[in-house]
Amino acid sequence: LSGVQLDGAYLVGANLKGAKLVGATLVHADLYRANLIRADLSNANLSGARLTRAVLRDTIMDGTILTGAFMPDGSRGD
Secondary structure (H helix, E strand, C coil): CCCCECCCCECCCCECCCCECCCCECCCCECCCCECCCCECCCCECCCCECCCCECCCCECCCCECCCCECCCCCECC
16 A cells, blocks of 8 residues: 555544555544554655554654644644
């Protein structure tokens, strides 16, 4: 799924364990409670995405854009 465009996608509770989402665009995507364990989100754009209660253990996020994203701990990305 590298480079895929999923702006505004509804992925609540999605099991994306180990997914390769390198360079993907997930602007304003809803990833509430999504399983992103060992997923590769390198250089992905998650601006404004909802990652509240998402599982990000061992997730690769090198160069990932998180501006305005709602993080698992309830904070917002800068």
